[in-house]
Amino acid sequence: MAVPKMKSQTWKKVWPYAAAVGTLLLIWQVAAFFLPPYLLPGVPTVLERLAAGITEPEFLTSLKESLFRLIIGYPSACLLGGLLGLLAGLSRGFAVYLRSLIAILQSIPPITWIPFLIILFGFGNVPIITVIIIASFFPMALSVMNATEGINRTHLEVAKVLGATKGQLLRKVYLPETLPSFITGAQVAFGNAWRSLIASEMVGGASSGLGFSIKFAGEVAQMTDVLLYIVIIGMIAAFFDHVVLEWLKRRVLKWRYIEGAK
Amino acid sequence: MQTLEIQRVHKSFGSLKVLENINLTIEKGKFAAIVGPSGCGKSTLLRMVAGLETPDEGTVQADGKVIKQPSPERMMIFQEHALYPWLTVGENVEMGLELAGVSKEERRKRAQEVLKTVGLDGFYNYYPSQLSGGMRQRVSIARALVMDPDVLLLDEPYGALDAMTRLTMQNELLKLWEGSGKTMLLITHDIDEALYLADQIFVMSARPGKVVQTIDLDLPRPRSRHSQRFGELRQEIMQLLGLEE
Structure with missing residues (x-):
């Protein structure tokens, strides 16, 4: 009896996602009925292309290049942002400094740095990774800074009474208490990192990667490939955000998801 | 004393x-x-x-x-129980001992004993959110008692x-x-x-x-x-x- 109940509960969680994806595919397919295939190929055509395309070396290189940049840039940004946020939470002066710095950086779209960085470092990974870091460190820093500033005073005092040193306060109270904000910050930062990665590749930061590939497909008017890359770029982001980061969240914040048994 | x-x-x-x-x-x-x-x-x-x-x-x-x-x-017991929600009952009680560098087995033994005296035997692995208000305050008393304060x-x-x-x-x-x-x-x-x-x-x-x-x-x-x-x-x-x- 328990099995069907489990199934219906999973379904309850899944159906809004399924409906959202379905709506988009439906709009696409309906539009495809009215347009010639070279302007807008239908869903089945692109899905077929997807099945064949994901084994092509060209595509795999493209994917590998993008993921490499992401895997270097995004964690560095998280680490940097987390560290700066923690420091700012502990020192009021540094908090004001960091907020001003972020306010300035936020008013400049990250992609604007590309020409500057290309002149400085040349084409390739360095300008793109730098843009990822600029774009994604500050949601992390802000989130962690706010959490550190708003830390529960009693939690700190309990530790002091129990004999905690400064370092122990940091490790045993500040860190676990701000952990939920690390995760929230990391989720927002991921969106920024992904967007700026693809955009940087498109505007010419490098001659490889998913962003470069979609731009190339557009230049040669290969609509099927353009749509294929849109689908892939979306799918990878959704996978990271809803599967990898969500899994991490539930693992690290186990105590938040525990059922009450009062 | x-x-x-x-x-x-x-x-x-x-x-x-x-x-x-x-x-x-x-x-x-x-x-x-x-x-x-x-x-x-x-x-x-x-x-x-x-x-x-x-x-x-x-x-x-x-x-x-x-x-x-x-x-x-001198141990203080606070108005609100002030337990750490991310630690289990046992880990909360052991916090002071851990900060003082007491070994894991020793910590566990002493925490179990104190939890018994406050009537929370068997709640070692629960999280504070799973307990009632009275039980939480008992845990915070246990957390103070385990340090054997004067x-x-x-x-x-x-x-x-x-x-x-x-x-x-x-x-x-x-x-x-x-x-x-x-x-x-x-x-x-x-x-x-x-x-x-x-x-x-x-x-x-x-x-x-x-x-x-x-x-x-x-x-x-x-x-x-x-x-x-x-x-x-x-x-x-x-x-x-x-x-x-």
Whole structure:
């Protein structure tokens, strides 16, 4: 009896996602009925292309290049942002400094740095990774800074009474208490990192990667490939955000998801 | 065990005078209570004994030594249970031992023992969010007891609990204290709680906080809340606090 109940509960969680994806595919397919295939190929055509395309070396290189940049840039940004946020939470002066710095950086779209960085470092990974870091460190820093500033005073005092040193306060109270904000910050930062990665590749930061590939497909008017890359770029982001980061969240914040048994 | 001495203590927060010329002595092993309305500075006084605040003037001493910072000899139990929600019951209780570098097996053994004495045997792996208010406060008492302190400072520990749980917890607290030789200092605005538990009651008035009366209780334990003497003392305190003509 328990099995069907489990199934219906999973379904309850899944159906809004399924409906959202379905709506988009439906709009696409309906539009495809009215347009010639070279302007807008239908869903089945692109899905077929997807099945064949994901084994092509060209595509795999493209994917590998993008993921490499992401895997270097995004964690560095998280680490940097987390560290700066923690420091700012502990020192009021540094908090004001960091907020001003972020306010300035936020008013400049990250992609604007590309020409500057290309002149400085040349084409390739360095300008793109730098843009990822600029774009994604500050949601992390802000989130962690706010959490550190708003830390529960009693939690700190309990530790002091129990004999905690400064370092122990940091490790045993500040860190676990701000952990939920690390995760929230990391989720927002991921969106920024992904967007700026693809955009940087498109505007010419490098001659490889998913962003470069979609731009190339557009230049040669290969609509099927353009749509294929849109689908892939979306799918990878959704996978990271809803599967990898969500899994991490539930693992690290186990105590938040525990059922009450009062 | 420690004798607590508070001498000529003054404290202000900005222009607000919180404590004015507080003098009191609590002999080692005694159960003392401070009763007063909210805003009379009784929590500030307790925090000074814990080492979390310093007086502007005067001294707060434990066994003749001036208290400058918190010490594992003096454990405080906070108003809200203040457990760490990300740690299990066992890990919360072990926190102080862990900070002091006690080995894992030793920590676990001592935590299990203390949890047994507060009646939470078998809750080692639960999270605080899974417990009721009374159970959480028991965990926070266990967290203090596991350090085997000389002095227990209780800051309205049962204020957030329902009336029935509160009475049970008061009896449990007496059982933990009796024969332990520990010095207890309880802050409360519940007059009956003070009368039921303490050997000595300091009555404080508010703005600025002053000790208006010290009452030594001669009632044997267990005390009846309905005895004549209990009623007289209750009336006396209420009059001192201006709650009754």
